[in-house]
Amino acid sequence: MNDSTTRPDLPDHLSIDPRSAHHVAAVFEHDIGIRFNGKxxxxxxxxxxxxxxxxxxxxxxxxxxxxxxxxKLKGKVEAFYR
Structure with a gap:
């Protein structure tokens, strides 16, 4: 399993598109979860x-x-590692 100390901090703004300025490849080496409005x-x-x-x-x-x-949907966003 991945140790939480080797995982980079999740950025405030992240995109899966590699051409975006908000794409961070190191984050995508781990499994990421997004919780939007509690779901x-x-x-x-x-x-x-x-x-x-x-x-x-x-x-x-x-x-x-x-x-x-x-x-674009607005609400409460939480990003986390699974």
Missing amino acids: DRADVEEYCVSEGWIKVPAGKTLDRKGKPLML
Whole structure:
């Protein structure tokens, strides 16, 4: 198992898109969980704890570049290692 001392601190703002300025590859070497308004979410693409929002795909809808269209949901966000 991974020791909590070897895990990097979870950033306030994190994105799974490697082209984003908020992508931290070292964090994704571990299993991350996101709790939004008290419920665990598995479909979060990006989050910001301090501003209280997450971005999730809007079903199968794609934007003009072929990427999933994102919805921004506001509420209480908690990020944690599993």
